[in-house]
Amino acid sequence: PEIVKTFESIEKGSGKQLEQFMAEAKSNYDIAIKDLVYRPGESPLELITLETAKKVNQFFSNIKKDVRKRFKNMKLVQILEFPVLFLGAKPSDTPSFYNFMNFADFGLGTWHPKNGMYSVILAMETLAKELGVKIETNANVQKIEVSAGKATGLLVNNKIVIADVILSGADYHHSETLLDKKYRQYSEVYWENKTFAPSSLLFYVGFDKKIENVEHHSLFFDVDFDIHAEAIYDNPKWPEEPLFYASFPSKTDENSAPKGNEAGIFLIPLAPGLEDTNELRELYFEKIITRLEQLTNQSVKNNIIFKESFCVKDFVKEYNSYKGNAYGMANTLLQTAFLRPKLKSKKVQNLYFTGQLTVPGPGVPPSLISGKLVADLIKKYQ
Ligand SMILES: Cc1cc2nc3c(=O)[nH]c(=O)nc-3n(C[C@H](O)[C@H](O)[C@H](O)COP(=O)(O)OP(=O)(O)OC[C@H]3O[C@@H](n4cnc5c(N)ncnc54)[C@H](O)[C@@H]3O)c2cc1C
Incomplete structure (x- = not known):
């Protein structure tokens, strides 16, 4: 209510507009976060649900158009357009559907882990260790070894580590450069033509x-x-x-x-x-x-x-991030869901990828969800 009041004091009528905009954003948030982000991007059909069918026009309009239809004051416009910059594309190239970022900012608010983000990493480390995970640091992977279409191990610090399944959470482009050329799915031209996040x-x-x-x-x-x-x-x-x-x-x-x-x-x-x-x-x-x-x-x-x-x-x-990008590949219409680089390699049967360049996209929560999606795929295929 305070934000609505502030909006109203800057531009008459904008409080009501904000409420409507946020109601829409909340409904998208519910669909996106509770459902769509948990689909592994294997097929376009995953995106067709009763809810998304009702909202199909929102994939063909964009945030800039929607915001400027409702608000004239440039300060208000900028405040509402800014959050999507973190999805990695201009508001004019980001489908309207992604206004759920605004709901995350305005509706859910901002949370700060005590002692900063690193405490989240420490918590994950504790959980992983409890589950029996062995973590090795200062371990630069130099090569993914493949034999007859099957990954056999990794070259790490000049030693071979044998593996049944390999999952890379490093930059997708970089991970593929660790393979012999014939086992890479995406060419340099492919990456060159993608819109990367800033x-x-x-x-x-x-x-x-x-x-x-x-x-x-x-x-x-x-x-x-x-x-x-x-x-x-x-x-x-x-x-x-x-x-x-x-x-x-x-x-x-x-x-x-x-x-x-x-x-x-x-x-x-x-x-x-x-x-x-x-x-x-x-x-x-x-x-x-x-x-x-x-x-x-x-x-x-x-x-x-x-x-x-x-x-x-x-x-x-x-x-090792491609061109020094900070948060992966942008979520533009043509780089959404099944149109993103795949979680499962098409050329090496037991090789998988996760993180901000694959599904669902950039950011800490999507990257974590990406880990869950790929874990489910590994269970399904291995
Ligand atoms: C300044 C900044 C601000 C951000 N703010 C936000 C925010 O407010 N909210 C939000 O949700 N997201 C934010 N992000 C984005 C978010 O941090 C990323 O999207 C997310 O951390 C990506 O996770 P990931 O697991 O895909 O990759 P990473 O976290 O980059 O993990 C990949 C790991 O692989 C390692 N690696 C690479 N190559 C090799 C190799 N050959 N051998 C071994 N290891 C290797 C890397 O060292 C790295 O540790 C921000 C990012 C930056 C840079």
């Missing part, structure tokens, strides 16, 4: 004081969203005036910075595959930190006691 320039910054006038999550929307989106998707280049997201977890989680200090994470979405140099990173840090100072009315540059950056080159080096 990469990012990230800064992890420690301040020796509290930062004022910001929230745990702050989006800096003071420049044109469309121009930045064009620089990501249409004409890949460094955006002149970037939008950026800033997170100050120490606003709500006291464990994320010493008392009286603040932890800040800054993210600029970028096209994958861009040139990435220290000079460019610094130039962009200067741009955003100056804007932060101006817009929040304080000086912070002299209070930085720690700073690290992460960008395209690091995504390639640390994750």
Whole structure:
């Protein structure tokens, strides 16, 4: 109700519009999250259900059209168009159906695991160990060994590990490069023609004081969203005036910075595959930190006691991610469900893939669901 009130105060009639928009978004959320994401993308028929049949037009319209039909004020438009950027495509290329992202943001709200995302990983590790999983780290897979169409093992740190079934959760493109060419399903041209989710320039910054006038999550929307989106998707280049997201977890989680200090994470979405140099990173840090100072009315540059950056080159080096993408392959209409790279290899009988480049798509929850889907397929076929 508070968001509805705020909308109404900015544009008359927009409160009611928001309620209608969210009702629609909730209904899509229920269909998508409770049902569709749990389908393994083996066949187009999986998508045809009583519910989706009623909503078929929503796969052929897009978020931009829908939002702008209801709202005129550009601030409101941007707030509603922004969440889908994380699905990896422009609002004009994202089917209306995906407005469930708005419901996730506005309806369900935002949740923060105590001590940050890494505590989720630690919890998963504990669960896996309880179930008897043996985890090996610092184990770079160099090759997937195949004999007569059947995977036999992995080359890891120059040693062969024998396997009955192989499941790769690494970047799909990279995983296929670990195979001899004849066993790869998708060509370089195939990947080249796909729309990838953005990469990012990230800064992890420690301040020796509290930062004022910001929230745990702050989006800096003071420049044109469309121009930045064009620089990501249409004409890949460094955006002149970037939008950026800033997170100050120490606003709500006291464990994320010493008392009286603040932890800040800054993210600029970028096209994958861009040139990435220290000079460019610094130039962009200067741009955003100056804007932060101006817009929040304080000086912070002299209070930085720690700073690290992460960008395209690091995504390639640390994750082997295709062109340094940060969250996989976009969910455009032609890259949805059965049209995405498959969970089960068509060329190697006991080889499977999971994660953000396959079904259902980018993001932590979809990647986890992808793991469940592939586990079911392995049970079905092996
Ligand atoms: C800055 C940023 C912000 C994000 N924010 C959100 C958000 O708010 N909400 C959300 O839902 N999602 C968010 N995401 C996206 C989300 O993190 C990803 O979609 C998700 O983690 C992908 O999971 P995955 O299992 O497919 O891949 P990953 O988590 O990348 O796992 C793949 C693993 O494979 C390893 N690997 C690669 N090659 C090899 C090899 N040869 N041998 C051995 N191991 C290898 C990698 O090191 C990596 O550990 C964000 C991503 C980024 C980068």
